[in-house]
Amino acid sequence: MQKRYCAIWFRYLLTDWLAIRKPELKDVPFVLAASEKNRIIIKAANQLAEKQGIIPGSTAADAKAVIPDLKVFDFIPGKAEKLLAAIGEWCIRYTPLIAVDAPDGLLLDISGCTHLWGGEKGYLQEILKRLKGKGYYVRGAIADTIGAAWAIARFGKEKAIIEPGGQTEALLKLPPAALRLDTAAVDRLHKLGFYTVQQFIGIKRSALRRRFGEQLLLRIDEALGTAAEHLQWIHPLHPYQERLPCLEPIQTATGIEIAIRNLLETLCNRLKSEGKGLRVAILRCYRVDGKLVGADIATGRPSCSVDHLFKLFALKIASIEPALGIELFTLEAPKVEDLMIDQEILWTPEGCGLESPQLAELLDKLANKIGAKNIQRYLPVESYWPERAYKPSLSLSETTTGKWRAGRPRPSLLLKKPERIEVTSLLPDNPPMLFIYKGEKHIIRKAEDAERIEPEWWLTQSPHRDYYLVEDEQGRRYWVFRSGHYDDADSQWYIHGFFA
Amino acid sequence: MQASKASIIQQLQQKILSWQGFASPAAAETKRMGLGPLEDAFPNGVFPTGAIHEMLCPTREQGAATAGLLSGIVTALMKNGGVCLWISADRRLYPPALLSFNILPEQVIFIDVAREKDVLWAMEEALKCEGLAAVVAEVREVSFAQSRRLQLAVEDSKVTGFLLRTDLKKLTTTTCVARWQITHLPGALPDGLPGVGFPRWQVELLRVRNGNPGSWIFEWNNKGFVPVEEPLAETEQHLTRQVG
Incomplete structure (x- = not known):
């Protein structure tokens, strides 16, 4: 079968991405820069900045001299590759074979795919329209070889789609850089007066090899299609999702239970074989009347145990209303983590510690009913x-x-907010002689000396507290304090806790 | 003659216990809580673990005293690195205070539920989890049926549960193995020393299944319980106070 390739070039990939996230940057020149050898070097510039002569590789200081209010953002290394991989995964809808062409392009093997969009023209238009709609400046080209498509996408001036077998002709007018050569080779070609591919493609191969090395010949062959080129395709992660269509609509709780168990078994089998455990699972039930009901669970640590996960869902089955019946169940695990492998214990110790799986399962169960923040x-x-x-x-x-x-000892029970009490004390620094709390008089028999606690000055300005541990005539022990100094105008007595 | 009679009686008691479905624990399983004479009140002289205990704390002061004694018991249960769950709807327990009862506060998991009803549900689920050292729940009241559910959960997992009851208006029969009441007593210090001394409690066992209810005095001295021999005068004083 005739191979056809499509190359997509994102001219301002990183700046476009930032402008999509921050719409206010759309109409201002800005650059991404990183520090390199004690200078701040521009790594990417947006279209407006580039129009004023700022090109990647110059220093940010120079650029600021050209545009005084130029905005400079941090360049994130590796962001471009990640972004391209993500866009590549999105492009899976157009062809199953997609490769990332770092640092600024994608390569698609579109053999046998284009007729679904009414031919290559419609196909290319559709991709470019969608990407432009998202806010990226893109150019694309289709040709027989990867090299030719790459060259036309970046340097082509006439047409974007090169008909089968036409790549040689299309390449002739392009500059040598279109052949994906390194800068040294391009410079040498320019120095010798070769400004288009046409000028040197006819030269004997042995002469070219002697002057420019094997790379130039290989690139020419790849572009013309006489040498094969291999790409590393993106393998998108298959989402952790299972479907269970039902022949008859399910209306009973037992039916829902069986469905959940079935879905969990298949999902957990897959998770187990990949050494993963799920943290969040979402069950969706598509009802006959077109409504969508569902339930979701979360676990405290990754789990792929059917029994445990089923128990978590079992708490929520009652909240799933089947109405006229459920015809499709889907179970999705949007958050998946590597499974922690439990070491088999030869002698089970008495009592389970914090890391035991039983405890984690119990807490999951509680968290799914009362909320994880309450544990x-x-x-x-x-x-x-x-x-x-x-x-x-x-x-x-x-x-x-x-x-x-x-x-110093601390009370067993602490009031959430200290409560006011009426106090009689003999001397300023003495513990109280008696206090009245909630209408009851407590006569103090014994007391510990005061413990002064100052609040952290960098947190609050509230006055210090003088805490006393006091015991009344019945042996009941209280933690009372006076806020501020004895002779302060706003000094007040409070009860704060109860001792064991 | 006397000795043989006593042994016969003891054998008969053992038999009755086993007929009643009360399995006597194996020698290796016996755990001392350090409660000394109090533990003899329980059948076979062993503090019953794997059961539900009920503690009455109608006032906040009693709640604090109960929390203290309970912490002392739970320390012994958590000796092997176990975890304790504390379930409540309105919690006032101050975690750093557990430290003075030799419990690491981070070994205790606090579960705060919004509704009173969920406390018992959470407790039942927790009691089903094998290997927990102890489960403590603060409830207002518990019915016979609810206590039976907890008892059934405990029978398989052998977890020890503690119910702290605050509302004593409907004090009905429950399946709990023991009913405790703890009140403060004035601390005792050698003459002339300042301060308040170690906490001292009057521990009453109001009901014990197959055992002998009674009343004891204990002190906690940061290492363990110290039983205090009750001076006669103090008993009378205590009684009169209770009556009054």
Whole structure:
């Protein structure tokens, strides 16, 4: 079969991408720059900047002299390749064989695909229209060989589609750079007065090889189609999705259960073989009446256990309304992570630790009903202020280098907000003699000395607290404090906690 | 003669227990909680793990005392690196305080549910998870049927559960293995020393399945429980206070 290739060139790939994300940049000149050998070198410039003579490779300082209000953004290394791979995956709709042509192009093997869009003209127009619609400046060309398509996409002036066998003729008027040569070879050709391919393509091969090396000959052969060229095609990741169409609409909970179990089994088999586990799963049920119902679950750590995942879904089956019946189930896992391999334990230790799978499964189950944010552990924080001495952690594996402060005792129960109390005390620095809380009088029999806690000055300006551990005549122990100094106008007594 | 009689009685008691479906734990499984004389109140003299305990704490002060005693018990249960779950709808427990009962606060997972109803659901699910050291739930009240569900969950997994009940208006029978009530007692210090001393509690076992209810005094001295021999005068004082 006659091979046909399409080359797509993104002239301003990175700047276009940034302008799509930040629409306010559409009408202003800007560049992407990175620091290189102590200079800030421009890596990419948008169309407006390039029109004023700013080309990649110059320094940002020079460019700013030309355009004083030029905007300079950071250049992200590797972004272009990632972007091209993503656009390439999107292009899978046009042909299954797509290769990334770093740094600024895509190559498509379109043999046998174009008739679906009414011929090559319609095909190319469709791709370019869609990409332009997204905001990219693109040029494309179709030819028999990769080399010719690449050259026409970048340097072609007359037509974008080269009919089969016409590549030699089309290449003749193009400059030597169109042959994908390195800059050194192009410079040497220019130096010798070769400004078009036409001027040197007729020269004997041995003479060309002697002067310009094997690369030039190879590139010429590739462009003309006498040498084969191989590309590395993109293999898009198959989404983790399963479908289950039903012959008869499903209306019962048992039916839904069987469907979920079936879907989970196939999905988990695939996950298991790839060593992955899912973190999020979304079930969608397409009803006969055209409505879409569903349920979603999330796990705390990657899992591919059918039983566990089914249990999570089982909690939500009641919320799925089948109405007249469900005719199609789909199960999708949008978030997938590498599975942690549990080591087989020869002697099961007594009690399961934080990393045990049973605990993770239990917490998943609870989290899917009451919400993951309501399940917390507490880690120490370096702070004396009681309310800030700990911080919540939603993850089971998180640890900190901080240590719990083992000093003065802390109350077992702490009020969320300190409550006001009426206090009588003998001397300013003495613990209170009695206090009234919620209408009950507590006569203090014993007390610990005051513990003064100052808030962190860089956080708040609130006054310090003098905490007292006091015990009343019945042996009940309270944590009370006075905020501020004794003789301050706004000093107040509060109760903050209850001791064991 | 006396000794033989006692042994006969003990054998008979054992038989009755086994007929009642109460499996006596194997020698290796016995765990001392450090509660000394209190543990003898339980059948076979062993603190029942893998069961539900019920603790009454109607006031906040009693809640704090209960949290203290409970932390001391849970420490012993968590000795092997286990995890404790604390489920509640309105939690006031201050995590750093667990440290003084030798529990690492990060080994405790706090589950805050919005509705009272979900506390029991979460507890039942947690009790089904084998290997947890302990599950603590703060509830207002629990019905007989609900307690039976918890008991069934516990029988397979052998997890120990603690119910902290705050509403004592409907104090009905439950399947819980024991009903506790803990109240503060004034701490004792050698004469002339300042401060408040170690926390001291009056621990009452109001109901014990197959055991003997009673009342004891304990102190916590940062290492473990210390049983306190009750001076007679104090008992009377305590009684009069209860009556009054």
